[in-house]
Amino acid sequence: MRKTEIPVSENLGRGHLACAGCGAAVGMRLTLKALGEKTVMVFPASCWSIIPGFWPYSSLRIPVVHAGFVTGGSTASGVRAALDIRGDHEALVAVWAGDGGTFDIGIQALSGAAERNEDFIYICNDNEGYMNTGTQRSSATPLFAWTTTTPVTRPNENPKKDMMAIMADHHIPYAATATIAYPEDLLRKMEKAKRIRGTRFIHLLSPCPPGWRIPSERTIQVSRLAVRCRVFPLYEIENGISYTIQEQSRAVPVKEYLKLQGRFSHLTDQEIDRIQERVDDEWQHLLRKARC
Amino acid sequence: MRRVITGNQAVAYGVILSRVDVISAYPITPQTTIVEELSELIGSGRLNTRFLKVESEHSAMAALIGASTGGVRCFTATSSQGLAYMHEMLHWASGARLPIVLVNVNRALAPPWNIWSDQSDSLSQRDTGWIQLYCENNQEVLDTILQAYRIAEAVRLPVMVVLDAYVLSHTSEPVEIPTMEEADSFLPPYRPEHPLHTGQPEAFSMIATPEHFMEFRYKMQKAMEQVPAIAKTVDEEFRSRFGRGYGSIERYGEGEAEVLLITSGTVTSTSRIVIQRLMERGVSVAGIKVKRFRPFPSEEIYEEIRGAKKVAVIDRNLSAGVGGIFAQELRASLYSKEERPQVFGFVSGLGGRDITPELIEEAIRCTIEHHRPEEEILWLGLKR
Ligand SMILES: Cc1ncc(C[n+]2csc(CCOP(=O)(O)OP(=O)(O)O)c2C)c(N)n1
Ligand code: SF4
Numbered sequence: 046m047r048k049t050e051i052p053v054s055e056n057l058g059r060g061h062l063a064c065a066g067c068g069a070a071v072g073m074r075l076t077l078k079a080l081g082e083k084t085v086m087v088f089p090a091s092c093w094s095i096i097p098g099f100w101p102y103s104s105l106r107i108p109v110v111h112a113g114f115v116t117g118g119s120t121a122s123g124v125r126a127a128l129d130i131r132g133d134h135e136a137l138v139a140v141w142a143g144d145g146g147t148f149d150i151g152i153q154a155l156s157g158a159a160e161r162n163e164d165f166i167y168i169c170n171d172n173e174g175y176m177n178t179g180t181q182r183s184s185a186t187p188l189f190a191w192t193t194t195t196p197v198t199r200p201n202e203n204p205k206k207d208m209m210a211i212m213a214d215h216h217i218p219y220a221a222t223a224t225i226a227y228p229e230d231l232l233r234k235m236e237k238a239k240r241i242r243g244t245r246f247i248h249l250l251s252p253c254p255p256g257w258r259i260p261s262e263r264t265i266q267v268s269r270l271a272v273r274c275r276v277f278p279l280y281e282i283e284n285g286i287s288y289t290i291q292e293q294s295r296a297v298p299v300k301e302y303l304k305l306q307g308r309f310s311h312l313t314d315q316e317i318d319r320i321q322e323r324v325d326d327e328w329q330h331l332l333r334k335a336r337c
Numbered sequence: 338m339r340r341v342i343t344g345n346q347a348v349a350y351g352v353i354l355s356r357v358d359v360i361s362a363y364p365i366t367p368q369t370t371i372v373e374e375l376s377e378l379i380g381s382g383r384l385n386t387r388f389l390k391v392e393s394e395h396s397a398m399a400a401l402i403g404a405s406t407g408g409v410r411c412f413t414a415t416s417s418q419g420l421a422y423m424h425e426m427l428h429w430a431s432g433a434r435l436p437i438v439l440v441n442v443n444r445a446l447a448p449p450w451n452i453w454s455d456q457s458d459s460l461s462q463r464d465t466g467w468i469q470l471y472c473e474n475n476q477e478v479l480d481t482i483l484q485a486y487r488i489a490e491a492v493r494l495p496v497m498v499v500l501d502a503y504v505l506s507h508t509s510e511p512v513e514i515p516t517m518e519e520a521d522s523f524l525p526p527y528r529p530e531h532p533l534h535t536g537q538p539e540a541f542s543m544i545a546t547p548e549h550f551m552e553f554r555y556k557m558q559k560a561m562e563q564v565p566a567i568a569k570t571v572d573e574e575f576r577s578r579f580g581r582g583y584g585s586i587e588r589y590g591e592g593e594a595e596v597l598l599i600t601s602g603t604v605t606s607t608s609r610i611v612i613q614r615l616m617e618r619g620v621s622v623a624g625i626k627v628k629r630f631r632p633f634p635s636e637e638i639y640e641e642i643r644g645a646k647k648v649a650v651i652d653r654n655l656s657a658g659v660g661g662i663f664a665q666e667l668r669a670s671l672y673s674k675e676e677r678p679q680v681f682g683f684v685s686g687l688g689g690r691d692i693t694p695e696l697i698e699e700a701i702r703c704t705i706e707h708h709r710p711e712e713e714i715l716w717l718g719l720k721r
């Protein structure tokens with residue numbers, strides 16, 4: 046067995062308000078270990094507007110700027126500009142936004158910032174829905190999933206938006222996927238992102254027990270299966286063109302991933318087959334991109 | 338240095354002289370020449386300023402919120418649709434107590450599309466917690482920007498400086514431009530109370546429960562209440578240095594007039610001439626220019642109008658369902674007073690229609706001839 050090397054520093058303190066088993070809390074803890082103390086984090090509205098705690102308490106041991114839902118890309122651009130003008134080039138600016146704040150309402154501000162190649166790390170904490178407002182559908186919600194706005198009588202009709210491809214097409218220096226079941230991979234990518242200048246994008250998949258209808262002790266297992274079933278492959282894109290895929294082992298059938306989650310419990314076998322086909326197609330598509 | 342410049346150029350000079358650190362803006366007619374001028378000046382190396390060319394007005398204000406939280410001096414300019422698009426972030430800037438200065442070139446809101454002067458854009462943002470200062474000429478525009486930063490940074494509230502589309506924005510007038518040294522001696526560098534620092538784990542704009550939220554708003558109101566005194570000091574200091582001052586309001590014309598005319602922006606310049614002519618013909622009339630709309634200078638106006646029988650207000654704006662917004666604010670401010678002159682609320686010049694000397698005279702005559710207004714809204718220059 047290989048010994049893992051995860052920094053002992055803790056910048057997420059006790060007393061935060063995330064649900065039991067919240068994947069995003071684990072994701073934040075790991076992320077801050079990699080990014081370190083000299084980080085300013087911008088939080089557009091999401092579960093993370095609440096999780097750090099209510100005024101006057103904060104469980105985060107770094108300076109934090111809460112921001113409007115739409116404004117991850119834009120607020121961070123301003124914070125960066127101010128720090129640069131003050132000569133603080135050492136400080137790292139990071140954004141922690143939800144999938145709603147990234148794929149949907151904040152995509153314009155993010156696209157603008159990425160196109161200008163603003164110098165910050167943008168972390169999209171993807172829990173595949175608007176969780177802070179009670180699990181409504183976002184454009185990151187997977188095909189056929191239940192949410193409160195896509196009931197089982199009419200589950201989500203559209204496949205998940207390919208946010209990584211959109212970011213790659215902005216030709217930003219670095220984009221990567223990560224998830225909490227692979228902490229070394231997550232840390233390595235955060236650390237790599239930290240060394241690069243310009244807009245860096247991390248797509249972080251974080252299972253959400255209440256929203257995904259999973260028991261709180263299954264978070265890591267679901268995160269791992271997302272990768273092993275190739276629903277959420279781990280890969281990096283440099284300068285929008287150079288792809289590196291981390292795991293190439295034989296895939297587990299997607300059914301193994303779906304059956305653990307209450308949000309998919311209504312699926313018919315045909316629907317599961319259609320999801321499997323899509324996953325296979327997308328994997329082939331990714332392999333083609335990685336090969337050329 | 339005296340130069341003949343447009344209102345928008347006066348804005349650019351004001352920004353340069355204020356040594357703004359971060360500008361973030363998005364183009365919209367008739368604001369565009371401000372950002373063009375500033376881009377030129379930054380491009381030629383005459384300005385050490387970061388200009389974020391963002392993809393929308395919403396992002397422009399959000400970027401400044403980030404930068405101002407980061408502890409530097411910030412500026413943006415917009416008009417009409419752009420200001421409306423910023424609305425959410427206007428509340429954010431004031432709620433976060435950030436001393437951002439925004440220039441709004443008054444323009445009508447669509448539809449119908451219309452790029453001409455109309456104050457409905459800035460006045461419909463009256464509840465966003467921004468100080469609002471309206472300008473009459475290009476000199477005042479430049480001077481007001483320098484004053485705006487002093488006021489904003491003293492009370493930690495954002496300031497909107499407002500000028501009329503075209504009549505000022507694109508019209509050239511002689512303007513006295515202070516030197517950098519003179520401006521520096523009036524406006525010191527920005528020293529934020531709580532600048533963002535790594536190693537100092539503070540949370541900005543975080544969530545506050547019902548147990549605490551109200552006190553945040555109470556403090557904001559208290560800051561607003563400090564504005565009249567601080568603005569007065571700033572204006573007096575400005576006058577002593579530069580020989581020009583504006584007050585929150587300005588009264589002109591006859592001392593003990595029976596009728597008073599209240600205006601803002603460039604309509605005031607036309608009114609000055611009309612009132613002068615009428616006085617020469619023996620009409621008992623005077624004018625009041627309202628420069629500061631937020632916080633509304635209720636006491637200052639009351640002191641000037643308490644003896645008068647009737648007040649005419651010309652509003653180049655409309656709050657549909659109510660009428661002119663200056664008239665509405667004035668009526669509200671008079672309600673608790675002993676002496677309450679009749680308020681004649683005229684609405685005129687919407688979407689850039691000229692408010693001519695004839696129309697202004699018509700408003701004054703109507704006010705003189707009637708004991709009380711016949712209608713809640715008196716439409717001036719309307720084609721019926
Ligand atoms: C302009 C605006 N619209 C709507 C909201 C309400 N809102 C706050 S958080 C949120 C959901 C956020 O979803 P996501 O970005 O996926 O983050 P999550 O809560 O799932 O972590 C919504 C809809 C808001 N704050 N601002
Ligand atoms: S709703 Fe989901 S994402 Fe939000 S705190 Fe709870 S587990 Fe975490």
Ligand SMILES: [Mg+2]
Nearest residue numbers: 143144172174
């Ligand atoms: Mg979400």
